[in-house]
Amino acid sequence: MFLTSEILEEDSLIYLPLQQQWYSPSSCLWAKSTCISGKVAIASIYPGLQEFFVDRLGIQPPHVGMFVEELQRLANGDIAPPIQQVSDLIQEISSRAPTPEALNGLRDCNILPIKGIDGQVSLQHAASRFAIVDRLQYEDLFRGKIPMLDFGLEDIYKLQPFLSALGLEDRYMSLNIKENSMANSSTLDSILSRRMRAKAYAFYRLVSPYCSWSCSFH
16 A cells, blocks of 8 residues: 555654654644644654655645744734743744745734833834844943843844844834044143154054055145
């Protein structure tokens, strides 16, 4: 008797040793791990059988739509989902370069971990009031003063595709903060001025061979 995809589906004939259970093809994903409920990953268990599982049985690699649907399901549940689970799904989506259209269903969902001024983290939607910290000095300066997206700097860079697709580029603190340097008072230091002139002249002598003849020193 030949094993067909219909037989494998009806009889759940895909075995996973770690779980010690049998699964149907529709319950499987061709991936090394997965955070999608109701699905199991089989790529690390059967690494040499991709052609059979993917081409013959139609087991799919996870795509961005699967993670978006899972995130929507969690956001619309009766119980607030674990923030780490939501964060993992967001990173999976971002790693697949989502388009704005792909994320339309997430814009009104409470799926963004926001740290409030009280230090508590809660899941909020894209229209909520918060900033995206993309400079370490800004995090130190504004911690406890404004709500912030609760991801580390390294994760913020990785999440750029996701944040851009949600239209949140204008929340980056580096685009909204203008830095000014001011001196309360100033006095002329003749000794420092002479030292600066001497160093400037020495620097000019060093670089002048590389300058065009139009360069002048004052």
